[in-house]
Amino acid sequence: MEVKGQMDFDELYQAIILDHCKRPRNRGTLPPPATYGSGYNPACGDEVTVFVRQTPERGIEEVSFESQACAICTASTSLMTTQVKGKSREQALALQRRFIDFLTKDTPEEGLGNLQALGGVKKFPQRLKCATLGWHALEIALSGTDREAATTE
Amino acid sequence: MNFPGLADKYRADFPILSQEVNGHPLVYLDNAASTQRPNAVIEELARYYREDHANVHRGLHTLSNRATALYEKARVAVAHYLNAKKAESIVFTRGTTEGINLVAESWGSRNLRRGDLVVLTEMEHHANLIPWQIIARKTGAILHFLPIQGDTGAIEWSELAELCRQGNVRLVALTHISNSLGCVNPIKQVCRTAKKYGTVTLIDAAQSAGHAVLDVEDIGCDFLVFSSHKCCGPTGIGVLYGRQELLDSMEPYQTGGEMIVSVDWHEAKWKLAPHRFEAGTPHIAGAVGLAKALEYLESIGRRKIEESDHFFGTAAAERLRELPKMRLLGPVGDRAGIVSFQLGTIHAHDLVAFADQYGVALRGGHHCNQPLMRKLGLMASARASFYFYNTEAEIDRLVSVLRDAAKYFGD
Numbered sequence: 218m219e220v221k222g223q224m225d226f227d228e229l230y231q232a233i234i235l236d237h238c239k240r241p242r243n244r245g246t247l248p249p250p251a252t253y254g255s256g257y258n259p260a261c262g263d264e265v266t267v268f269v270r271q272t273p274e275r276g277i278e279e280v281s282f283e284s285q286a287c288a289i290c291t292a293s294t295s296l297m298t299t300q301v302k303g304k305s306r307e308q309a310l311a312l313q314r315r316f317i318d319f320l321t322k323d324t325p326e327e328g329l330g331n332l333q334a335l336g337g338v339k340k341f342p343q344r345l346k347c348a349t350l351g352w353h354a355l356e357i358a359l360s361g362t363d364r365e366a367a368t369t370e
Numbered sequence: 371m372n373f374p375g376l377a378d379k380y381r382a383d384f385p386i387l388s389q390e391v392n393g394h395p396l397v398y399l400d401n402a403a404s405t406q407r408p409n410a411v412i413e414e415l416a417r418y419y420r421e422d423h424a425n426v427h428r429g430l431h432t433l434s435n436r437a438t439a440l441y442e443k444a445r446v447a448v449a450h451y452l453n454a455k456k457a458e459s460i461v462f463t464r465g466t467t468e469g470i471n472l473v474a475e476s477w478g479s480r481n482l483r484r485g486d487l488v489v490l491t492e493m494e495h496h497a498n499l500i501p502w503q504i505i506a507r508k509t510g511a512i513l514h515f516l517p518i519q520g521d522t523g524a525i526e527w528s529e530l531a532e533l534c535r536q537g538n539v540r541l542v543a544l545t546h547i548s549n550s551l552g553c554v555n556p557i558k559q560v561c562r563t564a565k566k567y568g569t570v571t572l573i574d575a576a577q578s579a580g581h582a583v584l585d586v587e588d589i590g591c592d593f594l595v596f597s598s599h600k601c602c603g604p605t606g607i608g609v610l611y612g613r614q615e616l617l618d619s620m621e622p623y624q625t626g627g628e629m630i631v632s633v634d635w636h637e638a639k640w641k642l643a644p645h646r647f648e649a650g651t652p653h654i655a656g657a658v659g660l661a662k663a664l665e666y667l668e669s670i671g672r673r674k675i676e677e678s679d680h681f682f683g684t685a686a687a688e689r690l691r692e693l694p695k696m697r698l699l700g701p702v703g704d705r706a707g708i709v710s711f712q713l714g715t716i717h718a719h720d721l722v723a724f725a726d727q728y729g730v731a732l733r734g735g736h737h738c739n740q741p742l743m744r745k746l747g748l749m750a751s752a753r754a755s756f757y758f759y760n761t762e763a764e765i766d767r768l769v770s771v772l773r774d775a776a777k778y779f780g781d
Contacts, residue, residue: 223392226727230720235779261693261719262736262749285749287717288779 220307229344230288237292243281243297251279252285254357256350262345263290266300267354276305277359289344293335294351300330306359313352322347373685374678380670384759394729397764402577402708402755403733404599407663411526411602414662418655426517426654427628427645431455431535442656444661445644448609451664452594453585459642462657466576469595470543472610473572474501474649476620477593479543481570484510486540489533489569491555492745493523493548496738498574502543519745521699523551530560534567541570544586545578549752550737551710552683554578561590569744570616576600579609580596580667580757581706582676586611593777598656601607603663607656610647617643617758624649675758679707682756682765685722699751707725707756710737713772716779718750724775730767 245252247268255266263286270279280298284291297316300310316332318324326333338348381387384406386537389396398406418440424433426441443456463469478501482488488502488618492515506513514533516525533539534620542564546557557573564571575584580601586594593616597608610622622629622640626649631639640646667675683705690696695714713721718734725732734742743750754768 223727226723229723230778237758238779260735260744262740263717265720287719289720341723344719344723 220298225302225337225340227364228276229341231334231337232317233296233334234288234292234337237295238288241282241284241291241295243302244283245281246283247279247281250357252361254354254360255282256357258286258290258346258353260346263285265290265294265351265354267294267351267358269355269358271306271361276340277301277303277309280355282354284351286350287347289335289338289347290350293332293348294354296332296334297351297355299356301333310356316352317349320348325342371449372681373387373762374674374681374758376674376678377719377761380408381759381761383407383410384522385412385665387759391729391731392727397730397767399756399764399768400731401757401760402600402753404605405580405602405671405757406759407602407604408666410542410666411604411659411663413654415604415659416522418658423654425651437654438645440658440661441652444657446659447664448611450612451584451668451687452609453587456612457588458642458644459586459611459617460646461610461612461617462652463595463608463610463647464606464653466495466574466595467597467608469593469608470498470572470574470608471501471594473595473612474505474621476506476623476647477570477616478502479508479509480619480621482506482509482511482540483737485538486511487514487540488512489516489523489530489542491544492518492552493541493553493739493742495549495574495576496740497576498543499573499741500544514539516544518551521697522547522701523553523699523746524701525555525558526623527560527563530605531563534563534569537567539564539567539569541572543572543574545574545577545748547581547706547708548700549577549708550710550739550742550751552687552699552705552710554706557591558589560744565590577706577708580663580675581672581679583627583672585670592616597661598660601663601668603660604653606654607653607660609660614643617647620646622649626650626651629634670758678758679756680704682760683707683709684758685762686754686756686765686768689765690772693769693772695776696747699746708753709755710751712748713753713776714780718752719754720779721775724778725768725771728767728771729773730771731769752764 251270253268265284267282422436424437426438446457560573571591573591575596579596594611599605629649654772697712699710723736
């Protein structure tokens with residue numbers, strides 16, 4: 218029996234999400250002078266740390282992450298790393314805003330590429346934090362001052 | 371063990387259970403978070419508001435008298451349920467959490483001194499941990515944790531006697547049944563040991579009050595706390611049992627109306643317990659509903675409920691153990707009706723979301739046991755918790771949904 222709830226669920230856990238959860242891209246740490254930022258979700262204990270190596274001239278040269286988190290959080294962060302590599306800091310932050318607006322304000326998906334796959338989260342508001350945690354960590358990493366404890370609260 | 375089959379007789383009393391969730395019959399396995407309510411309780415709440423409500427203890431009119439009588443009758447009912455000698459030992463609170471905060475603040479701030487030990491276990495719920503952290507900071511008392519051994523939750527209790535013998539343990543506060551490990555702690559022996567050395571005891575009965583016979587005289591505890599919503603009663607109300615001389619020696623927790631004997635511009639005098647601790651208009655309907663819930667549980671029989679819990683916990687654990695890559699927490703043999711686990715590398719939130727699509731309600735997270743989960747090397751775990759209205763077929767549904775989840779998220 219195909220029911221609405223199940224369709225929403227399969228939309229949430231699309232193949233690309235499951236793929237990035239099982240085989241995360243750019244997993245690992247980067248040594249200094251790379252900077253990092255951590256995100257923590259106190260509701261479930263999920264943790265993500267994002268590392269970036271950037272220069273003013275060439276933007277984000279390297280990006281990686283480590284996570285102990287659910288499929289949505291890990292996949293969203295993994296997808297993020299594939300998208301921001303090679304972008305300038307400003308471009309990466311603009312993408313972050315566009316992505317969060319897409320999930321929270323239902324703005325168009327233009328320019329989001331495969332991040333669209335996370336659109337299923339819109340029907341599961343309690344999972345919104347999962348999808349955005351890595352992005353908050355990225356913002357901190359990009360600020361260039363190593364900091365812990367961004368929370369999505 | 372044979373299936374006790376209480377659901378055959380009692381499941382129909384719970385209207386909420388006969389619904390579909392996401393196109394599948396609901397399998398409610400989140401009873402450790404909150405149980406459901408039988409018609410008897412739902413109807414009693416409606417009846418109270420329809421017929422008897424007014425404020426308590428102050429009106430002189432008929433409705434106020436009726437409400438007061440019902441509220442105080444509920445106190446007597448709770449005292450009977452716990453075999454407390456006096457109804458004055460029963461304080462109505464908002465729940466287990468408020469009960470422990472009350473004791474920590476009102477008893478702890480007066481009785482704890484620098485260097486005193488407060489002994490807890492590593493399996494305490496945050497509600498039986500953080501209030502003691504705060505009061506330890508204020509008084510200079512030191513928290514000591516009895517360690518658990520591995521995933522089973524076993525505790526070497528002889529350490530407690532040793533600590534007490536050394537002399538400065540002022541309080542032991544522990545859970546009766548662990549909300550994440552499902553183990554049952556030997557509270558009677560703990561209280562006997564503590565009493566020998568004049569150590570005060572508090573039992574967190576949140577997971578046992580609706581599930582087992584609790585006799586405070588037999589247990590020998592000084593304080594015992596529980597929540598109504600985990601034993602078929604309304605939310606927003608709970609119980610603190612305290613030995614009366616202790617309660618009467620404690621300062622109020624909150625102040626205001628209802629709890630005073632006389633008030634002047636610059637000072638006030640309080641009533642004795644329990645009213646000293648019930649400032650403001652209490653949750654009258656909650657107390658009335660709780661009394662009805664306890665009456666309902668007694669009509670089934672708590673020994674039968676306990677036997678049923680242990681059947682479900684033990685049987686579910688055995689079945690789950692058969693799944694590949696299953697890591698089960700809690701005791702290996704007999705256990706209460708709470709089973710927490712980690713299935714392969716699947717995150718508990720993904721697992722709970724998956725199960726929900728098939729109508730199976732589980733809990734996923736740290737279960738308000740963050741330090742414990744960290745010690746076990748887990749960020750979170752999934753939990754199935756049972757009550758007497760669950761059926762044997764629901765264990766099958768649980769196992770089958772977990773098998774499907776393993777395939778869905780599998781490596």
